Amino acid sequence: MARTVQFRFLAGHEPSNLIDLPWSVPLEHWDHPALVRRTRGQSRHVVRFVHLGTKTFALKEMSEHEAHKEYGVLRQIRAAGLPVVEAVGLVTGREAAEGGALDGVLVTRFLDYSLPFRYLFSIEGGAPLSHKLVDAAVVLLVRLHVDGFYWGDCSLSNLLFRRDAGSLMAYLVDAETSQHRNPLPEGMREHELEIARENFAGGLLDLAAQGMLSSEVEVLEVVNMLLERYGLLWDELTGVTEIDAREKHLIDQRIRRINDMGFDVDELVMEHDPAGDRLRIIPALVEEGHHARELRRMTGLEVQENQARRLLNDIASYGAYLARVEGRAPPPAVVAARWIAEVYEPMVAQVPEDLRGRLEPAELFHELLEHRYYLSEAAGYEVGNDTGLRSYLDSVLRFRPSEQALFLED
Numbered sequence: 001m002a003r004t005v006q007f008r009f010l011a012g013h014e015p016s017n018l019i020d021l022p023w024s025v026p027l028e029h030w031d032h033p034a035l036v037r038r039t040r041g042q043s044r045h046v047v048r049f050v051h052l053g054t055k056t057f058a059l060k061e062m063s064e065h066e067a068h069k070e071y072g073v074l075r076q077i078r079a080a081g082l083p084v085v086e087a088v089g090l091v092t093g094r095e096a097a098e099g100g101a102l103d104g105v106l107v108t109r110f111l112d113y114s115l116p117f118r119y120l121f122s123i124e125g126g127a128p129l130s131h132k133l134v135d136a137a138v139v140l141l142v143r144l145h146v147d148g149f150y151w152g153d154c155s156l157s158n159l160l161f162r163r164d165a166g167s168l169m170a171y172l173v174d175a176e177t178s179q180h181r182n183p184l185p186e187g188m189r190e191h192e193l194e195i196a197r198e199n200f201a202g203g204l205l206d207l208a209a210q211g212m213l214s215s216e217v218e219v220l221e222v223v224n225m226l227l228e229r230y231g232l233l234w235d236e237l238t239g240v241t242e243i244d245a246r247e248k249h250l251i252d253q254r255i256r257r258i259n260d261m262g263f264d265v266d267e268l269v270m271e272h273d274p275a276g277d278r279l280r281i282i283p284a285l286v287e288e289g290h291h292a293r294e295l296r297r298m299t300g301l302e303v304q305e306n307q308a309r310r311l312l313n314d315i316a317s318y319g320a321y322l323a324r325v326e327g328r329a330p331p332p333a334v335v336a337a338r339w340i341a342e343v344y345e346p347m348v349a350q351v352p353e354d355l356r357g358r359l360e361p362a363e364l365f366h367e368l369l370e371h372r373y374y375l376s377e378a379a380g381y382e383v384g385n386d387t388g389l390r391s392y393l394d395s396v397l398r399f400r401p402s403e404q405a406l407f408l409e410d
């Protein structure tokens with residue numbers, strides 16, 4: 001009996017013209033005008049990208065069973081507010097024109113401005129980059145574990161990176177092996193780290209074998225750093241602190257340290273031992289995005305954590321500048337509104353159309369600030385935003401590929 005092709009989509013996310021795609025042909029043999037090329041990581045499955053309507057999607061061909069499972073887990077991870085590619089649909093029941101069942105297809109939204117690690121190594125290889133990759137992976141792993149997700153396949157190719165004010169933020173792509181168990185047993189966390197460590201080493205050694213890894217990168221040191229930094233962040237976020245119950249300011253101190261690491265404490269457990277008048281404090285619910293939430297509240301801008309930190313600093317210095325030239329400090333809400341209207345938006349608007357997709361606006365702003373700082377240092381006086389921007393566009397941005405939808409030949 002002929003099979004019927006089934007399209008299961010999140011309501012409101014159905015790509016237009018989806019049913020017109022050549023579903024009766026194996027994905028690797030498609031020849032269709034909607035196909036677009038994107039730089040991507042290595043994979044066992046066939047993964048191709050299509051641009052439909054105004055959006056780009058990644059299609060991954062895999063057994064229907066695997067596709068169902070991955071669709072479910074990706075949705076669950078995303079519902080927890082974690083950085084992961086957005087699964088929007090499943091295609092099943094495919095049949096080849098000449099008969100015979102074809103595999104299913106998992107459909108995810110293409111993650112704009114996402115950069116595979118090989119691309120990053122090809123443009124800025126070296127020890128600082130490997131440290132940034134480790135830091136980004138550590139934050140993702142800790143966030144997953146805090147929320148009870150075991151990934152089971154953390155590797156450099158299964159992460160996508162987005163620039164974040166000079167550092168990187170990692171997104172999970174590929175969740176075939178994930179499970180949810182809250183709280184996550186210690187053994188599973190350890191196992192996860194073992195896998196991550198091995199896969200990271202494998203990814204870096206592959207690069208080295210292809211002559212793409214600078215000799216200053218010590219693979220062993222990088223993978224050991226992964227364990228070490230994971231341990232530090234995990235302990236800071238979840239560890240028990242015991243204090244003298246009369247020193248309650250130490251509770252604030254603990255929360256502030258967690259905030260400084262970019263996390264909010266949503267729930268705190270305190271246990272009082274009257275015998276020694278000791279307090280045990282245990283963060284019970286922590287969530288990444290402390291500065292990002294504050295910036296969103298003040299300005300409505302949606303950016304990543306480090307970008308938010310950077311923009312908040314710039315808002316604060318704009319506030320100080322306004323206080324100086326106007327003789328009194330406007331209230332914080334006014335400073336934020338004026339900063340958006342007088343600094344941020346005019347800058348973004350001045351970027352010519354053809355350079356827009358090169359970097360996310362918040363990242364561009366961060367790079368502009370850096371660029372202006374170096375220009376000012378070299379000039380010995382404060383270079384203005386407009387001069388800084390012109391110089392940045394002509395000497396830096398113009399020479400960068402469009403990272404919104406990256407495609408570079410190998």
Ligand SMILES: Nc1ncnc2c1ncn2[C@@H]1O[C@H](COP(=O)(O)OP(=O)(O)OP(=O)(O)O)[C@@H](O)[C@H]1O
Nearest residue numbers: 040041043044045047058085108109110111157174
């Ligand atoms: N939604 C997406 N946005 C951007 N890039 C994507 C997306 N989905 C997949 N990719 C790219 O395709 C690559 C392969 O995807 P994925 O890792 O899911 O395939 P896989 O065959 O399951 O991999 P593995 O061999 O690790 O099992 C990724 O490394 C990533 O570069």
Ligand SMILES: [Mg+2]
Nearest residue numbers: 043157158174
């Ligand atoms: Mg993969």
